[in-house]
Amino acid sequence: MxxxxxxxxxxxxxxxxxxxxxxxxxxxxxMIFLGAVMQGxxxxxxxxxxxxxxxxxxxxxxxxxxxxxxxxxxxxxxxLASTLNQHLPPGAKWASRVRxxxxxxxxxxxxxxxLVGIEPLKEAEISFIGQALIDGRYLEPGxxxxxxxxxxxxxxxxxxxGHKLILTSQDTDQExxxxxxxxxxxxxxxxxxxxxxxxxxxxxxxxxxxxxNDRVSEVSIVLADHRNSAKVSxxxxxxxxxxxxxxKTWKELLPVLMAYLQIFNGFVFVWYLVVFVxxxxxxxxxxxxxxxxxxxxxxxxxxxxxxxxRIVKEVLIESFLLLLIGTLVGNLLGILCILAFSQNGIDLTxxxxxxxxxxxSRVVYPALRAGDLIIANVVVFVLGLLISLYPALKAxxxxxxxxxxxx
Amino acid sequence: MxxxxxxxxxxxxxxxxxxxxxxxAFSCLLLVFIMSFQFGGYETMINxxxxxxSGHLQLQAKDFKEKRNIxxxxxxxxxxxxxxxxxxxxxxxxxxSEGFSIISSDQRSFAGSVIGIDPEKEAEVSNLKxxxxxxxxxxxxxxxxxxxxxxxxxxxxxxxxxxxxILGQGRDGSIAAGVVTVQxxxxxxxxxxxxxxxxxxxxxxxEIFTMGGAVHKVVITVKALGEVSRIKEMIAKATENMVWKxxxxxLDWKELMPGLSQxxxxxxxxxxxxxxxxxxxxxxxxxxxxxxxxxxxxxxxxxxxxxxxTPGRLTRLLLIESMSITIIGIAVGICVGSLLSWFFQVxxxxxxxxxxxxxxxxxxxxVYTRLSLLSALSGPGVMLIITFAAALYPALKVxxxxxxxxxxxx
Numbered sequence: 081m082x083x084x085x086x087x088x089x090x091x092x093x094x095x096x097x098x099x100x101x102x103x104x105x106x107x108x109x110x111m112i113f114l115g116a117v118m119q120g121x122x123x124x125x126x127x128x129x130x131x132x133x134x135x136x137x138x139x140x141x142x143x144x145x146x147x148x149x150x151x152x153x154x155x156x157x158x159x160l161a162s163t164l165n166q167h168l169p170p171g172a173k174w175a176s177r178v179r180x181x182x183x184x185x186x187x188x189x190x191x192x193x194x195l196v197g198i199e200p201l202k203e204a205e206i207s208f209i210g211q212a213l214i215d216g217r218y219l220e221p222g223x224x225x226x227x228x229x230x231x232x233x234x235x236x237x238x239x240x241x242g243h244k245l246i247l248t249s250q251d252t253d254q255e256x257x258x259x260x261x262x263x264x265x266x267x268x269x270x271x272x273x274x275x276x277x278x279x280x281x282x283x284x285x286x287x288x289x290x291x292x293n294d295r296v297s298e299v300s301i302v303l304a305d306h307r308n309s310a311k312v313s314x315x316x317x318x319x320x321x322x323x324x325x326x327x328k329t330w331k332e333l334l335p336v337l338m339a340y341l342q343i344f345n346g347f348v349f350v351w352y353l354v355v356f357v358x359x360x361x362x363x364x365x366x367x368x369x370x371x372x373x374x375x376x377x378x379x380x381x382x383x384x385x386x387x388x389x390r391i392v393k394e395v396l397i398e399s400f401l402l403l404l405i406g407t408l409v410g411n412l413l414g415i416l417c418i419l420a421f422s423q424n425g426i427d428l429t430x431x432x433x434x435x436x437x438x439x440x441s442r443v444v445y446p447a448l449r450a451g452d453l454i455i456a457n458v459v460v461f462v463l464g465l466l467i468s469l470y471p472a473l474k475a476x477x478x479x480x481x482x483x484x485x486x487x
Numbered sequence: 488m489x490x491x492x493x494x495x496x497x498x499x500x501x502x503x504x505x506x507x508x509x510x511x512a513f514s515c516l517l518l519v520f521i522m523s524f525q526f527g528g529y530e531t532m533i534n535x536x537x538x539x540x541s542g543h544l545q546l547q548a549k550d551f552k553e554k555r556n557i558x559x560x561x562x563x564x565x566x567x568x569x570x571x572x573x574x575x576x577x578x579x580x581x582x583x584s585e586g587f588s589i590i591s592s593d594q595r596s597f598a599g600s601v602i603g604i605d606p607e608k609e610a611e612v613s614n615l616k617x618x619x620x621x622x623x624x625x626x627x628x629x630x631x632x633x634x635x636x637x638x639x640x641x642x643x644x645x646x647x648x649x650x651x652x653i654l655g656q657g658r659d660g661s662i663a664a665g666v667v668t669v670q671x672x673x674x675x676x677x678x679x680x681x682x683x684x685x686x687x688x689x690x691x692x693x694e695i696f697t698m699g700g701a702v703h704k705v706v707i708t709v710k711a712l713g714e715v716s717r718i719k720e721m722i723a724k725a726t727e728n729m730v731w732k733x734x735x736x737x738l739d740w741k742e743l744m745p746g747l748s749q750x751x752x753x754x755x756x757x758x759x760x761x762x763x764x765x766x767x768x769x770x771x772x773x774x775x776x777x778x779x780x781x782x783x784x785x786x787x788x789x790x791x792x793x794x795x796x797t798p799g800r801l802t803r804l805l806l807i808e809s810m811s812i813t814i815i816g817i818a819v820g821i822c823v824g825s826l827l828s829w830f831f832q833v834x835x836x837x838x839x840x841x842x843x844x845x846x847x848x849x850x851x852x853x854v855y856t857r858l859s860l861l862s863a864l865s866g867p868g869v870m871l872i873i874t875f876a877a878a879l880y881p882a883l884k885v886x887x888x889x890x891x892x893x894x895x896x897x
Contacts, residue, residue: 093782096775103771110764147642149595183589183598189554190587190656192598192683236553248589250596351761354517355768361510362772365503369779431756434749 086397093370100366101406104460107359108410111456113417115348116446117426122344123447124440126330128270129337131208133177133196133278134330135300136309137316142326144297150180150252153295154325160299167319169312171304175202176296178286182249184279189237194278195247197286197296206302209267209280216241216265223282227261230275231268239263245279251291259289270441306330337439348452352459359460360467367399367471378475379483388476395472396465403464407457418446489800493807507776508816511870514769515820516827518762518866520856523828524836525758527857529751533712533740538614539675541743542580542706543715544722549734551703552743557586557658560701561735567705570725576718578710581608582702584692586663588655590685592643599639599683601653603692603702612708615673615686622647622671631691632670636681640672647672653685657697665695715739766870774877777809781881781888788885789893798886805885809878817867828858 090097130136139160143152154160157176164174178197183190200219204210209228219226227245234240241263248258261281269275287293303312309329316327331338371378378391425443428435432442497504537543546567548559561567564582571580584603589596606625610616615634616624625632633651635643645651649669657663667687675681692698709718722737741748781788788801835853 096778096782099771099774099778103768106764106771107768110761110768114761114764149642181597189556190598191555192587254594256596355765358510358514358765358768359772361506361513362768362775365506365510365772366775368503368506369775373783428753431749431753433745434751434753437746437750438753 082394082397083401086394086401089370089374089394090398090401096366096369097402100362100402101409103359103362104403104406104464105410105413107355108407108456108460109413109417111352111355111460112411112414112448112453113446114351115452115456116414116418116448117444118344118348119449119452120426120444120447121440122341124444125337125340125438128439128441129334130302130306130330132269132271132274133179133207133300134333135174135206136303136306136330137301137313138328138330138333139299139301139316139320140297140326140328142324145326145328148179148181148297150178150250150290150292150297153178153292153297154299155295157294157296157299160320160325163319164299164301167315168301169303169308172301172312173202173205174299174301175199175206176283176299177203178283178290178292178295179297180249180286180290182247184233184237185246185248186237186239186244188239191236193233193247193276195249195286196278196280197283198280199283206300208269208274212267212269213265214268216263218265219280219282221282222284223264224285225260225262226264226281226285228265228267228280229263230272230278231266232272232275233279234263234266236276241266247279247289249290251289253291257289257291259285261285271436271439273436340438349455352456356459356463360463363399363402363464364467364470366402367395367468368474370398371395371471371475374475375478375483378478379480382478383480383484391476392469392472395475396468399468399472400461400465403461407460411453411457415448418448421446489804489807493804493811496804496808497811503776503779504812507773507812508819510769510772511813511816511874512819512823514765515817515867515870516824517820518765518870519821519824519863520827521758522762522862522866523824523832523856523858524854525754526859526862527832527855529754530712530857531854532747532751536677536744536747537708537740539677540613540680541740542612543709543712543740544707544719545738545743546705546707546722546726546735547703547738549736552738555585555587557656557696557703560584560658560698560703561705562701564702564705566729567726571705571707571722574718574721574725576709576711576714578708579608579611580705580707581605581612582689583609583704583706584689584696584698584702585704586655586657586692586696588653588663588685590639590643591652591654592645592649595643597639597642597683599685601655601692601695602684602686603689603696603698604686605689612706614675618673618675619671620674622669624671625686625688627688627690629670629688631665631667632687633667634671634673634686635669636684637672637674638678638682639685640669642682645669651685653687653695655696657695658699658701659697661697663696665691667691762866762869766866766873769870770873770877773813773874774880776812777805777878778881781805781885785888785893788888789890792888792893793890798888801885802882805882806878809882810875813871813874813878817871821863821867825858825863828856828862831856832858 139154141152141154168174176199180195181192182195184193198219200221214231219228229245243263244260245263246258246260248256251257287295303309313327313329320327422445425445427443429442435442546561548561551559568580571577582605586601588599588601590599606627619634620637625634635645643651647669650666651669653665653667655663709715716739719737719739726735726737791801832855835855837853
């Protein structure tokens with residue numbers, strides 16, 4: 081009954097109702113769609129960082145993080161491997177790496193790069209390098225002279241496939257060692273910086289060059305579900321306590337990224353509130369208008385014995401219906417827009433260097449998070465009903481005499 | 488007359504007017520403040536980054552920026568210096584040379600850049616002198632002394648007074664080698680810079696890398712950020728006249744730090760979308776107030792029309808009403824927003840809570856909002872246009888009324 085009454089009431093002035101609904105629809109649409117774009121950027125940042133040789137959980141020598149040199153590498157990879165195989169949850173993949181800063185040189189250029197020694201087959205499953213090859217061939221296990229470099233580095237060094245690159249670094253005896261590698265493949269990464277920074281050789285070749293024997297710099301683990309990172313890391317910490325290993329999750333490895341994500345989330349929430357204030361005042365004004373028009377009516381029903389609380393309820397149901405239709409359509413439009421962009425993404429190529437500066441890819445895909453969707457709708461509904469209390473109480477306060485005397 | 492009538496009409500329902508005015512005022516305030524904050528943040532970022540190393544403008548050999556080849560030099564920098572002395576708006580300039588080297592202590596070796604500086608002039612251009620955390624800055628009569636980035640010093644395991652060895656390639660292709668003593672350790676807040684650079688006197692650099700009097704960069708700072716493009720053009724013109732300087736290029740901070748400049752553009756583009764949506768929501772929210780003006784007062788308009796008021800005058804009356812409301816709101820919003828921005832322009836906003844992130848982006852500690860005509864007026868200006876469009880609909884609608892129909896309106 082009440083719903084029917086409210087429904088008829090809001091359509092007594094369809095133009096007014098449609099205008100205020102438009103405000104709600106645009107507001108909700110922008111919350112959902114722009115929220116998803118922001119979230120897409122955040123997800124992209126995280127994925128880029130995880131795929132760029134971070135992984136979900138990493139194990140290092142306990143001094144490696146503060147002093148990443150070859151001396152601080154992991155020994156006893158064999159027993160660690162059996163521990164990992166035994167304790168990691170199903171679906172988890174891991175690979176070990178040597179990672180060290182070296183000087184890369186050819187006839188024309190010299191620069192500092194990061195040498196990554198990888199187990200080619202296992203690495204392909206856990207980081208970007210598996211799908212990033214654009215030319216030449218991938219490394220083979222135990223590849224003795226092959227090296228894979230980024231496209232941007234190839235240009236920087238004015239060299240090409242098949243040419244040599246000389247790497248120089250300090251080995252475990254503090255001696256400078258140099259070794260020539262032949263470029264067998266080039267990769268393309270989301271970011272030019274990655275292409276310039278990392279060069280890949282096989283684990284064996286890196287260990288031999290640096291006299292590491294079977295030692296490695298890090299073990300990187302990728303889980304089937306990255307939300308389990310903290311749990312897995314806690315578990316490994318317990319098992320590996322008392323050893324020289326240190327276990328870290330990606331959140332601990334990338335504090336700057338985490339701080340950025342927090343700012344992102346804060347910004348989205350502030351945005352929700354600002355949009356809400358703009359549309360909330362519209363809702364209050366519209367509802368006020370609607371009740372003042374119907375003053376006589378309210379006076380009459382009151383004179384006939386309707387309770388104030390019922391009038392409050394009646395007005396609240398009206399704004400509830402307004403909000404309901406507005407948010408439904410807004411959600412629908414928002415989701416449609418997200419779907420429209422989910423195929424090809426939003427192209428930021430114009431801002432390529434800027435996108436790289438803040439760590440996102442050139443194409444961003446909006447990502448809808450259930451939490452954001454719920455928060456946006458709850459903000460609109462709860463606050464919307466809350467401010468509608470003002471006109472509702474106003475309507476309930478009309479006394480029959482005053483209201484009926486009003487023309 | 489029309490104004491008086493419009494003014495009285497507005498206040499026939501003070502509550503409604505106040506709610507509408509405050510919606511507009513609040514949105515304008517927000518726009519002014521957020522934009523000032525944004526511009527302030529950009530300026531802080533730019534000035535901090537510029538001061539750490541790049542300067543506002545640089546003169547370099549063509550392609551040096553991409554290839555960093557030690558043979559791509561600026562010959563006879565003093566001639567360029569004389570030219571710069573004559574350009575107004577140039578605050579200071581200095582010469583720098585830089586070479587890629589292997590930098591070693593007795594335990595460790597790392598790759599990095601050795602930068603040759605003129606200590607006194609360098610201090611006018613960059614903040615290197617003020618970021619020395621241990622030891623002291625270079626003076627021009629020190630011999631073979633070096634300033635080392637904090638992270639690099641840690642990696643090399645060296646402290647003040649320790650020796651480091653520089654090994655690289657000289658300009659003539661010969662092996663460049665030298666031993667320098669750590670005199671100071673600096674921390675700029677930019678990890679990459681602190682991890683990979685060593686500064687020595689340019690005279691020492693000259694000797695180690697056999698530069699023959701040439702340098703790699705002339706680094707220039709200007710008095711006001713807004714003047715960069717004008718000065719850049721002047722320098723470009725001046726160097727063009729020197730026929731033998733054809734291989735030189737002038738680069739501004741946007742070209743020196745394309746990531747910074749483009750991320751600012753991207754941020755700005757994103758923000759504009761947010762602002763437009765906000766303004767649109769506001770416009771729809773207040774459209775109802777304007778619409779009401781005709782539906783509530785249909786009878787009244789009928790009377791006015793019967794008395795001979797032309798539809799054109801009615802439209803004008805209604806537009807004056809809605810625009811007065813809008814303009815009051817906008818004026819209040821601009822005033823309060825500007826005051827707020829001005830307050831934080833003087834006092835700054837403490838954002839050290841998220842400092843780790845911000846140092847990565849070259850901001851440290853405090854951000855000052857930057858109130859400008861652009862930040863104070865562009866948001867409210869767009870708001871004015873869009874609300875005017877919203878007010879136009881009811882104001883034109885009224886023209887289709889006829890006195891008879893209007894007077895019989897319930």
